[in-house]
């Protein structure tokens with residue numbers, strides 16, 4: 377039995393049934409696989425929860441929190457849903473595209489950065505939300521992006537990247 381299988385059994389015990397446990401199990405698998413879900417992850421989760429890989433893939437492909445392709449060391453996710461959209465999220469995305477030299481949805485050739493435009497990150501009252509490796513930055517504007525990108529590139533450090 378693998379460590380991931382054991383971890384998923386722990387998760388399963390906290391939920392009334394295996395269907396309820398599938399999302400936290402997928403999250404555990406994503407961590408195990410370095411931030412994304414390769415094909416074998418769906419088999420592992422399915423086996424641990426007595427589900428099918430196709431079912432697990434159907435869940436993962438619906439939610440932005442699950443990544444179906446490899447990602448960079450630093451994953452920058454900009455919420456572009458309605459509240460953030462009204463607060464200027466598209467400008468934030470474009471500013472990151474300029475700063476990181478990537479289009480949204482891409483990973484840099486050196487594997488350092490991935491940039492993603494994602495659906496609601498649950499912080500609608502603090503738009504625009506930018507998640508950097510799942511840590512949320514609040515009220516980010518396009519004007520904030522050059523300094524934030526410099527920080528992420530290691531050019532400056534404020535200790536909370």
Ligand code: FES
Pocket residue numbers: 455456457458459460461495496497498499500501503504505
């Ligand atoms: S709309 Fe951006 S956090 Fe909800």
